[in-house]
Amino acid sequence: MNIDPELVPAEGAVSGPSAPRRREWVQTLVEAWGLRRTKVGTVMFALLLLIALFGRFVAPYTPTEFVGRPFSDPSTAYWLGTDFLGRDVLTRVLYGGLSVFVLGISATVIGTVFGVSLGLVAGYARRVVDEAIMRVLDVVLAFPSVVLAMLFVSILGPRLWLIVLMVGVSHMPRIARVTRAATVEVVARDFVRAAAAVGVPRRKILLYEVLPNISSPLLVEFGLRLTYSIIMIAALSFIGFGMQPPAADWGLMINENRIAIITQPWVVLAPVLMIGALTISANLIADGLSRAMVGIDRDTAQA
Amino acid sequence: MPPLLKILFMRLGLGVLTLLLVSVVVFAATQALPGDAAKAILGKDSADTERYEALRKQLRLDRPLVEQYASWLGGVVRGDLGKSLVGAGANVTDLIGKRVVNSAILVLFAALVSIPISILLGSLSAIWRDSKFDNVVNIANLSLASLPEFVIGIIMVLVFATAVFKWLPSVSNVNSLMPLSGQMTLFVLPVITLALAVVPYVSRMLRASTVEVLESEYVMMARLKGVSEPRVLWHHALPNAIVPTIQVIAINIAWLAGGIVTVEYLFTFPGVGAGLVDAVANRDMPVVQALVLLMAAIYVLLNLMADIVTILISPRLRTGLR
Numbered sequence: 001m002n003i004d005p006e007l008v009p010a011e012g013a014v015s016g017p018s019a020p021r022r023r024e025w026v027q028t029l030v031e032a033w034g035l036r037r038t039k040v041g042t043v044m045f046a047l048l049l050l051i052a053l054f055g056r057f058v059a060p061y062t063p064t065e066f067v068g069r070p071f072s073d074p075s076t077a078y079w080l081g082t083d084f085l086g087r088d089v090l091t092r093v094l095y096g097g098l099s100v101f102v103l104g105i106s107a108t109v110i111g112t113v114f115g116v117s118l119g120l121v122a123g124y125a126r127r128v129v130d131e132a133i134m135r136v137l138d139v140v141l142a143f144p145s146v147v148l149a150m151l152f153v154s155i156l157g158p159r160l161w162l163i164v165l166m167v168g169v170s171h172m173p174r175i176a177r178v179t180r181a182a183t184v185e186v187v188a189r190d191f192v193r194a195a196a197a198v199g200v201p202r203r204k205i206l207l208y209e210v211l212p213n214i215s216s217p218l219l220v221e222f223g224l225r226l227t228y229s230i231i232m233i234a235a236l237s238f239i240g241f242g243m244q245p246p247a248a249d250w251g252l253m254i255n256e257n258r259i260a261i262i263t264q265p266w267v268v269l270a271p272v273l274m275i276g277a278l279t280i281s282a283n284l285i286a287d288g289l290s291r292a293m294v295g296i297d298r299d300t301a302q303a
Numbered sequence: 304m305p306p307l308l309k310i311l312f313m314r315l316g317l318g319v320l321t322l323l324l325v326s327v328v329v330f331a332a333t334q335a336l337p338g339d340a341a342k343a344i345l346g347k348d349s350a351d352t353e354r355y356e357a358l359r360k361q362l363r364l365d366r367p368l369v370e371q372y373a374s375w376l377g378g379v380v381r382g383d384l385g386k387s388l389v390g391a392g393a394n395v396t397d398l399i400g401k402r403v404v405n406s407a408i409l410v411l412f413a414a415l416v417s418i419p420i421s422i423l424l425g426s427l428s429a430i431w432r433d434s435k436f437d438n439v440v441n442i443a444n445l446s447l448a449s450l451p452e453f454v455i456g457i458i459m460v461l462v463f464a465t466a467v468f469k470w471l472p473s474v475s476n477v478n479s480l481m482p483l484s485g486q487m488t489l490f491v492l493p494v495i496t497l498a499l500a501v502v503p504y505v506s507r508m509l510r511a512s513t514v515e516v517l518e519s520e521y522v523m524m525a526r527l528k529g530v531s532e533p534r535v536l537w538h539h540a541l542p543n544a545i546v547p548t549i550q551v552i553a554i555n556i557a558w559l560a561g562g563i564v565t566v567e568y569l570f571t572f573p574g575v576g577a578g579l580v581d582a583v584a585n586r587d588m589p590v591v592q593a594l595v596l597l598m599a600a601i602y603v604l605l606n607l608m609a610d611i612v613t614i615l616i617s618p619r620l621r622t623g624l625r
Binding site: 037135136138139141142143144145146147150151152153154155157227231234235238239240241254258261262265268269272275276279280282283284287 | 453473
């Protein structure tokens with residue numbers, strides 16, 4: 001078989017043809033930054049991250065110290081009042097964001113790594129392997145939102161690693177679908193066929209030829225899944241299966257102080273506003289990215 | 304076989320296969336239990352080997368896994384979901400029966416409220432594209448879609464039940480002994496919360512598909528023929544725009560089956576969601592299995608129905624040209 005020498009990459013330069021495309025996701029980032037919603041979302045997200053990371057250093061008390069009577073109203077001593085055990089609400093809000101960020105981001109990374117791997121393999125292999133992977137992922141898809149995590153919590157108890165893993169797993173089907181669709185499109189192009197023709201190993205083709213060329217849709221998907229991870233992790237803490245007492249955690253705080261919603265609304269409202277601001281900011285970024293990717297075409301971006 | 308029938312049968316087969324695999328996952332999950340159900344029931348008494356062995360035999364835990372799965376699945380199909388591990392060990396079917404009815408009513412109300420609102424908002428923002436109305440709806444949708452349902456619910460409680468107004472009850476302990484009509488106020492906040500969580504997705508989809516239809520050639524043709532604008536909208540554009548939205552509506556109602564978990568828990572509404580939280584907290588495996596299987600089955604069946612309806616009404620698939 002004669003191979004056009006033009007198509008054969010030089011030794012050690014396997015990724016050569018796709019090198020200029022590698023920064024596709026950077027392009028998307030730059031264009032997304034031009035949109036106001038992305039800027040607003042990023043500033044909000046960064047502020048909340050700063051609070052979660054460094055808030056503890058300016059907190060007036062420690063998160064587990066009893067500072068007053070339970071459900072005290074806000075005062076100069078405790079600006080947001082005290083919780084059901086008499087701990088300072090402001091302090092616990094300042095401490096309680098870190099777990100949301102760490103767990104949410106970990107779950108998203110796990111879901112993305114596994115989802116992208118499966119999607120790449122399915123999109124490149126096609127036929128039986130493709131069918132098998134996608135059908136198995138359909139099964140995961142059938143468990144709505146936090147139900148899959150709850151099934152496993154009922155067996156192994158509320159372990160953090162389990163929650164993170166199950167939230168990650170429940171993202172896999174959708175991430176794999178997006179990856180697969182993008183992969184199928186890229187695989188049909190010449191440079192991938194050329195690499196395959198000269199015997200580049202399949203793993204290298206997927207990592208160095210296909211992956212860089214589908215980075216934009218994956219970036220968008222990562223942003224979207226991060227929003228849902230935070231929502232799911234907060235929801236699991238809220239129903240009592242995430243962070244366990246006496247930890248300071250926004251979701252758990254809402255759960256613990258629910259009964260005070262009539263007498264001392266701040267105890268519940270403060271963590272509610274933090275979670276709400278966080279998920280809205282993450283979604284603004286995700287929305288900005290997806291608009292940037294489709295070329296700011298509003299109609300298709302809304303679909 | 305005609306191509307349409309073939310597509311329908313394949314889709315049906317796929318749905319059944321997914322359901323079977325879901326049941327395998329739900330069954331297999333319990334096998335990860337440290338110890339087994341007999342140990343869980345006896346608790347500290349499981350040191351009593353004789354009783355432990357007898358219970359194992361009674362629960363058929365001494366049989367091979369495949370046989371256990373087959374008899375469990377057979378029971379599920381006949382409506383026998385086993386006995387609860389908590390309290391007096393009532394039949395799971397009796398335990399969850401009322402909860403299923405309550406949740407079904409809740410989801411039905413939520414769908415009845417959210418679908419017309421979504422259609423209205425979606426089509427109006429498509430007609431008045433890029434207007435102030437469109438922008439406001441867009442931003443409201445984006446914000447609502449990013450909020451967890453329980454956050455929306457708590458804000459509803461603060462506004463309508465406690466801190467601002469005291470119009471509605473903040474707890475929805477629906478009682479099956481009293482007539483439903485006397486307890487309608489208990490449904491208001493959970494229904495609004497669920498509806499607010501669904502409207503953004505459906506109305507955004509409807510807006511997108513309406514925009515597409517409004518720019519199509521046949522709508523332009525109708526306008527050129529002098530058909531009045533309202534008639535263009537109601538007779539030509541909207542019916543076609545709703546078709547691609549059917550799937551999104553189905554997915555969202557299916558999502559409600561899982562999304563009710565946090566909302567029911569928040570309002571202490573006696574439905575399957577709050578029941579699942581209780582069962583998980585008590586590690587009452589038969590109830591967990593039954594409820595998880597039910598929620599997953601609803602999701603699979605609604606998706607199946609949406610796909611079949613889409614196949615039946617889209618001409619391209621009807622004629623078998625894929």
